[in-house]
Structures are given as C-alpha cells and as structure tokens.
Amino acid sequence: MSTTNTGFLEDFAAMSGFGATPGGGVDRQAGTPADHATRKWFGDWLARHGFAESLDEAGNQFGTLDLVPGAPYVLLGSHLDSQPLAGRFDGAYGVLAAAHAAARVAAEARAGELEPVCNLAVVNWFNEEGSRFTPSMMGSSVFTGKLPLRDALATTDPAGVTVAQALAAGHRRPDASAPVLADVARYAEIHIEQGRSLEEGGTQVGIVDRTWAASKYRVTVDGAQSHTGSTRMEDRRDALYGAALVISAARDLAAEFEPGLLHTSVSEMHVLPNSPVTIARQVVMNLDLRSPDEDVLARAMDLLGKWIGAAEERSRTDIALELTHRWGLVAYQPEGVALGRASAERLGFRHTEIMTVAGHDSTNLKDVVPTVMLFVPSVDGISHNEAEYTRDDDALRGVELLTEVARRLVRGDLAGLEPERPGR
Template sequence: MTTTPEDAFLSDFHEVAKIGATESGGVERQSATPEDKQTRDWFVGFAQERGWETGVDGIGNLFARVPLVAGGGEETGVIMTGSHLDSQPKGGRFDGAYGVLASLHAAAQVEQRVREGELTADYDLVVVDWFNEEGGRFPPSIMGSSVYAGLMDRQQMLEVTDLKGISVREALESIDYLGADDAPGVPPVGTVQGYAEIHIEQGRILERDGLPLGAVDSSWYTQKLDIEVLGEQSHTGATAMADRHDALVGAAHVVLLFQEICERFPEETLVSSVGQVTVEPNSPIVVNSRVHLVADLRANDPQIVKDARDWLLEEFTRVEAKTGLKVVAQDFDVRPNRYYPIEGVELQEKVAADRGLGIVRMQTMAGHDSVAMNTVTPSVMMFIPSADGVSHCEREFTSDEDMLTGLTSLVGVLDRMVQGALDGVAYPGSATA
C-alpha cells in the first residue's frame, strides 16, 4: 500500500507526540531536557534519511538544509521555515511541534516537486527548530530566534539559569546540542531571503468563524515585569502577627493587582498575568522572606501597556506602605508591535483562494519566532484553528483535518517563496521599511 504525503505527516506528528507524553494527552519537553533531545534527534534522523545537511548554532538552534538550486552551495540564498519543539511544563502536543513537523513535510514535498521538474527554485529551503521558544525553563521566551536575529546577546543568553541554577550553556552541552554560529549547516542570517511559520492559533477566532486559515498581519505590544517582594524570614508559630514581614502576603496583593488592572481598560484590550512565582525559603514553618514574580502585560495599543505599567508601579508603593515590605519591579523583554509584510499576507490569501479555502487576516497576541525573524527577513505567519482556543495546556487540540489543510497551504506558500515571491519586499528591519 502506498503511503500518501498526508498519511506520512499524520503518522510522524502523532509519533513525535509520544515523546515526553503526559497522561492527560499533553507533552513535557522543556528546553534542553532529555525529552527535548529526543525530539531533536528525531528531527536530525528525518533530515539524514533524505540526505539533508544539519547544523546547530551557538544558541542551540537546529537547522536542516534542503538543496533545491542546481549547482548551489553554502552561499545560495535560502527560504527558512519552522517553529519549535520545546514545550511548556505539561504543555500541549501541537504548540510549536506542529509547525516544525509541517515544515519538514512541506519541505520534502517542495523538494519532490523540484526533482520532478514541476517547479524551478531560486533558493534552497532550510527547516529550523528554534531553541527555547517557550521560555518556560529559561526566560525570556523566543530566545533562539531572537539571538539568531541579533535581538538578544548570545553570550548573555548562554548564562541564563533555570530555577535549579543550570545555565543554558550547561543544559545544551548536556544534550549535545550546543554548536557554533559558523558551523556547517548553519545558514548565515544574510542568506535568508524569507521565513514562513505555521502555528496553531491559540485563540478562538478561527474556530468561532468556521475558517481553516488565518493570515497574521501584526503582533501585540508586550512587556514583562521582573518583581521582587522583600520581607523578613521568621518563625510561623513564634512570631506575633504584628511583627511579621511576610513577602508572600505582599506578593498576593501584587498578583491581585494584575487581575484588577484589566478591569480598568475596555474589555479585551489588555491581558495580564503573573506566570511564575518563586518563594523563599518556602518552608512550612517559616514566614517567607522573598517572592520573585514574572508578570506579563499585552495590548495592541502600546499606550495601554504603558499606562497599565505606570498604574501598577504606583500601586506597588501602596502595597509597601500597607505591608511594610519592599516591592522592586524592573522592566524587561519589551517587544513593540510588529507588522508583517502585506505581500506575505496577500500571498497566503492567494494560496487559500487557489485551494478554495476560507482565510481571514488577524493579529497574534502571543509571541512567535516569526516575530523575531520578521526583523531580518520578510516573514509569513500562518494560523490554523485551536479547539476552544486552549493552549499551553494538556487538552490543547487541533484536528487532523485542520493540520492537513495547514500543511497543504504551507506547501503552496513555500512553492512561491522559493521562486522569489517575496523578493524585494520591505520588512520591519529593512532600510525601506
């Protein structure tokens, strides 16, 4: 029995979903863990079976080059496509991984079309698994693509540590995936002539509107706050209530402020959260002396984020006065709105129209590797539906039918991109933008 390209993709997707699988249907594959290594090894195996050269750069990004240009070499321009294989703790099996698997299979289909003479390519293809997109183990997120694009310093990111004190450098070395920027198989940034990424939406718009595809035209403004609440360690039983300086009590006030702030703006214009909390000394019989929080503010309008941030800082002084604690907040990981080239959006619409598929222009509230890549090359961001809009969760789900629709659409986009469809197109980081 002949296996169709669609069957091959679904088989591989569901096979990779077994790596780090959780009991409730999700995956646990945080960056540079043994489970992350297994998915990376699978990626390398897929590429080697097809004779594609692989390479790893100095921040752990993994590349596979698909030769399409006759007589081409390392200096040949490339179109890049991919996403990430790492997950959140108890995350979903679709987030990121779908984009990598779809890119591998789409690249194989484009290569087949070139071999059969159905199309002539101006550029090679490169499939990429970006390191630490999630940022769950090593903040900030979107690390690998941001370093590649020159938005973050590689040496600084290599020294970032997880909650156990293990650095990015040590973690990558432990799984044998710390390479070098000039390693064979690593495409120089200057050779990348375009980037395409397909991803589950992680929201409700496509499902609500009954559409199979979304063409992302822009991203929301985002900023994080690194917050320390400082008190004094003491005995939970022997210390009088009036004498306590409980950092966790202050942190509770701070967390509630991030809930309250959204109520001060029009509905659905601002989202906020406290996503990580570290408590010290975290003993059952000790009043806590320090709480570290990582908080997140996002809106389409940058002024909303800035106003929210200013209000929060003012409220933190009131928390200090009420509790006798110290609240120290620092801005980090501030990301402006990014606008994808309109030519890339229209390209997706043309591909959808050719296939008789519905598509809608939309924004991304979440960050993606394409946001970073869009600063160095014309980039395309494609969405497929997410059931109930759920993501970063074990019950995250997208149907096989929707995944296959996305795959065929990605093939159509890459067909045109390797033929120069986005040549000369301005992007946010270009001189003509």
C-alpha cells in the first residue's frame, strides 16, 4: 500500500474518533461539540497541508489553494456532520477525499506536471444532514441562494438553540475571504452510495447522472387531550392513533406501485403532551416520499390524500400536511457525467451511471455550477447506521477517481459549460 493511501486511511481513522460511538459509528450533529471538534481537527489538517482556512456566515468551512492568481475555484467537498448514532462514512469520507485529492493535484501543478487554469478549494458544508436543524443541505442552500442566510441563522433546534448560537461556539469566526458562488467555476463531490446497487453489480465506482425526485412534508395531527382510562372509546380523538394510521398508509402506499418506484417513510415524531396517562392532543412528524418518476410521486400524493381523509374520519382527528422540501428529477450536466466516466476509464475502474436516491449538497450545486458527482460502494447498502461501512480498497479507489476528476477540472476540461445562475 502506498504512503499516500496509508495517509488517507490514517487520517480517516483519526477523524472518525470525533463523536465516536460504542457501536463503531459517530454522533456529531451540526453545531454540537463533537461537530465543532471535528471541524477544528479538519481546519488544523488544512493548515498543515498548505490550505488557507476560512468560514462563511452560514458555517461552511473552506480550505483554498491558489495556483493561478485571480482565477476561479474548482470546489471539492461534502459534509462532516452526521445523523444521531450514524456511520463514519456518510459525508465525512467525501470531505477528506476532497482534501487529499486537492492536495495531490496542487502538488502536481506546482511541480509543473499539469498546467492549471483554476484554483482549488475544498468545503465542509454546514448541516447537510438536517437532523438537529431543518432543512437538510442548509449550508449549500445558503451558498447557492436557495435559502436566505437570515432564515438559516434563525432556525432553532428542539431545545430552542439557533443556528447562529451553535455556530458561535465553533473554533473560528466568519471570514470575508471565504469563497462565494461567483468564485466557483466547477464542483465535484464523492460519497458512499448508501444503497447496494454498486455492490450487487460488482461495480467499483458510480457516476451519478440524475437525482430521484423527493417531496417532504410536516404532518400535524390534531386531536383532543383526555384521560387514557376514563374517556370512553367512542369519545376519543386520539392524535397518536391518527398518526399511526398515517404511518401505516405511507408504508402501504409503496406497495401500490412497481417495486423500486416509490420509497416512503415517516420519521421524527413529536407527541403532546407525551404523558403515559393522557391521550395525545397533537402529533407532529415528517413524511418523506421519493421516486425516480415524478408522475409516480404525484399519483402517490393523490392516493395518500384520500387515505389521510379516511384516517381523519376513523380517528376523529384533523390531519394537515405542509410541504417543507421538494426537488425534482433533475439531471447532472451530461458533460460532467462524461468527464467522470472518462476519468474512471482512464484509471481502469469498473463503472456505471447511477441515480442518487438520497439528497446531497451536489444536488444544490449542480443547479448553478457544472458538477460531477461520484459514488463508491456501501457494504450491504447500510447507511445512517453505526454499521455503515465502505471497504478500504473502495474508499482509496474513490480518492483516486476524485483526484483524476479534479485534475481534469483544474486544467479546464469543462471549459465553456456555464449553467444559468439565479438572477441572470
């Protein structure tokens, strides 16, 4: 094993010690002490390897390497925050892979082995996961103009702590030198698949060409608080019962379509008053629908609406859905897909084009900057779980692929590809 590969694995092991859990995963939700400790470690890593660290007002952490005075950046990155009791690889692998790839390409440029037309930057996007602060992909949403900064900073966690307060506890303050969207010419991200298509197909790397469509809702079920023992069954308006009917309907909904066409879930439940001897007056929870076909998503919502009406009548509750997040079936730039494919072919890696079911920061960036998105296999497709795992060989292969992609982007292989940006 090369010294470079050993260095990546050693760095990944060190980084995985922050927020480590007894089950072998990590728990470092955005803006928590564990997240801040990881960010400080990464900032120190950047400094040791010649990067200039900076932080923008949304909490996005950058490391820049200037190769061509005044030129825009090729930006590489992902996120370091995690879900509760989650795996070590989701997001964090991509940040460290980006840092290693950028350092390698910069060294080649400075040694005269390639002629750069762009500078290099890496990024750790703030609060990609959206577990402590909603919505997910918060930092990249602010960066791309999809979410106002003031709204992000005012967002609170369940304990009432704002994003602004959480960021203030970090290792450094916002820096006017942090890159902004206008400074970025290209973006690339590598991530674990979080599914098992690559592993099942014996494929070494995936080149992401499209996203699944998704719709997320806040579901509020309103009933009437009363005594769990003395209230007659026919008089009950149990919000928890109404919520249970919605949960069951959401699961049954997936079976109405061909396998693989619809994923549904209900999560993050808040029950009031949440007392063992009191019938719930209100339940608030998250509903998530995803599909590779937008027509399927629309039909699913129509059908679910009818089932929710029946659930209201059966439980004698009022059920309301509020759309909180939506993205469509949007393609990554074909030229970026072709560049990723050519990079894999040059390295001799078995590859395939693949859709992403999960949301990533690249799904924001691709709308405003030419973007390349890459996947490496996940063992058994496990993710958001302490058992999440990607084998060393697959992880190292991904670093090599991202390095080749960065090499091509820095020398201008996607010149002339400019998407429409907000306000143009």
